[in-house]
Amino acid sequence: MEPLKVALLGSGSVGTQVARLLTAHAEELALRVGAPLELIGIAVRRLEVDRGAGIDPSLFTTDAPELLKRADLVIELIGGIEPARTLILDALASGASVVTGNKALLAEHGPELYEAADRGGVELYYEAAVAGAIPLLRPIRESLAGDRVQRVLGIVNGTTNYVLDKMDTAGLGFAEAVAQAQALGYAEADPTADVEGYDAAAKAAILASLAFHTRVSADDVHREGITSVTAADVASAKAIGAVVKMLAICERVVAADGSEGVSVRVHPAMVPLSHPLASVREAFNAVFVEAEAAGELMFYGRGAGGLPTASAVLGDLVSAARNRVGGSRGPGESTYAQLPLRPMGEVITRYHISLEVADRPGVLATVSKVIAEHGVSIETVRQQQFPAAGTDAGGQDRASLVVVTHSATDAALEATVSALAGLDSVAAVVGVMRVEGEN
């Protein structure tokens, strides 16, 4: 059987491992595909950088467009929008199937890429774009193809999970935890994409698109980062038997008139310790998928790293190669449902509200009344005097009041917080965080 020609774009930590494994496991991969996979070149920006890992130096080239012309299969691991987008579109147009791990590109230009794949009669795979090594997109797209996904709830960003885990277990502040993550290579020098939730939002958009057969872009995702999570929030979570996690949540929502919609959001939340996501430590990823028939499923593993991510890339490569050998094509984009995106205000959630209040009789009654007036009900309330010097500058006694609500719309809960902030007896709203994940 003629070898299939593989072009690799990019040679970072994932690309290097992909190149290495393609060589080390060449024989086995050929037996699985039904034809040898021949790595014909690796496009890089600068030739002089030493790539190590025993890769044949003659494979490196700076001429990506020329390399693509000779390829049957293209692996894009450059990242970012351009030139990745143009190179992928060119590859698909020239009849090569493409495997990519580029979440930002998919979340922004997914439909354009799918259309190009369709026109070229080729395939587009991107398992590595979400949750690294964890087989997640294929199970959602194929294994659950006969089911109805109701909800995807997961930890899909290892950097923020590492940071929040260290704030929880080692008592670090946010800045210290980020510095430690950077020192260990879990966070970039500029951690914005991770800590502000852009990375998680792109992944959530991809997950929602597949789960709900609806086009969802990163801009459709309600996004809150973890930069404002404080040591006090982490301690408050502990006090209610929970832990702060950065979550990606994609939900099928049913409006009052029975019509269906989709809500997609990423934000930090308190997760009860009894929930399996609470025990996901370090930089691991885990995703819950709730489907009508299957019930709750969990997928757990390494969400990043050169070698684990290379596993996902090569799994896709074998699929694309097998289909090329067999003249088959896997499922393309599925957007028949096109459910409307619902705004954050309609999402049903719970709030943990931490207030600093005047320590005098009747404050709890006032606070409870305001909450009830917004149609929100209280699950638990905990009131305590400030430990040591519990007085403000004017000598007035202060107390801490922590309310955990029952479920309500995010809009109602937000309005509740605003109203509480305006009360005379409330000195400050110390912290507000959603509570997610039932036990």
Added chain:
Amino acid sequence: MEPLKVALLGSGSVGTQVARLLTAHAEELALRVGAPLELIGIAVRRLEVDRGAGIDPSLFTTDAPELLKRADLVIELIGGIEPARTLILDALASGASVVTGNKALLAEHGPELYEAADRGGVELYYEAAVAGAIPLLRPIRESLAGDRVQRVLGIVNGTTNYVLDKMDTAGLGFAEAVAQAQALGYAEADPTADVEGYDAAAKAAILASLAFHTRVSADDVHREGITSVTAADVASAKAIGAVVKMLAICERVVAADGSEGVSVRVHPAMVPLSHPLASVREAFNAVFVEAEAAGELMFYGRGAGGLPTASAVLGDLVSAARNRVGGSRGPGESTYAQLPLRPMGEVITRYHISLEVADRPGVLATVSKVIAEHGVSIETVRQQQFPAAGTDAGGQDRASLVVVTHSATDAALEATVSALAGLDSVAAVVGVMRVEGEN
């Protein structure tokens, strides 16, 4: 587009749900497949049984062979070897793709079924055969197709997990726990297939075949059931910070000469509480997959039940139907590796050995010497006098000696236990159980 004709064989708890969902989600399934799926009949043994669930009664027939002739896609949910085997072979020969959840049949006659599918130019899917609703076979076969699986370690039998969980958490004896499982529908009236490990062995054979590209049948699997697990074993596990679980373990093993082989086994084992499998409760399933590049992955969910299993069946049905519409075929049997099966004696494991010994100086020295002579080293040893009347009939004092070994071959460990049993100072070998799952 012409509808695809679907025949259903069997109408138990899974079949009923499959039939219901095919009707309830007909529109959505058609959009996913690219053609409507028309349920043309349900073959049952006796028409008079009321099937309920709002299924059109005219669909039922006792003439399975006639029904098959008219089908494009066949779902086999009869279970057992015959008539399931003959019906599936006939369906494949007549050009219908087959979806089945029949683990016993696959573990015994898998190669024959695959060959028939190949000859018919059609497909054979069986995600529902292992771990019910959990997408597991497709991820191993496709997502990890570019990786090398080293080990599969899992809880794949919900009945035995329920029984062992109740022995652990509710302090029940084995017989009581089985009775409770039967009352709740988690165990059959005759629980042999579950408690003796036949069900888990069939699943392990299927997992090993896919993971190692090697034909493995149920007979190749070393099988020990849970019938001899006692309340004392469960208490002993607790004492070392572990819990007893029924495990299926498929491992790639490397012999001294560097040649590779495969070991497949199912048996109860003590699993440290720090291992995620230890917290899999009730009738849930969870499977760890360890691959060279991906690292450790875990898949968790419901391993049985009509509705969850129907999700897996319908996922396969949609795949087979999509491929039929697109003229594609998914991957067939892959057995290129054909690694030799290695015997249980070569497996590397650890033992928990509980002995009743004479309570006199020097016994620990004697026991330690015998263990060392077998090339086995001791991780921990715990010696204690029997609580109340710690004497035997002759009035001699007795003590309990619990040894947890380091890793060694199963043969060496077994020989160690035999030698210990023969010692004068050892009154009885109270319990022996493997310890699996590092933390």
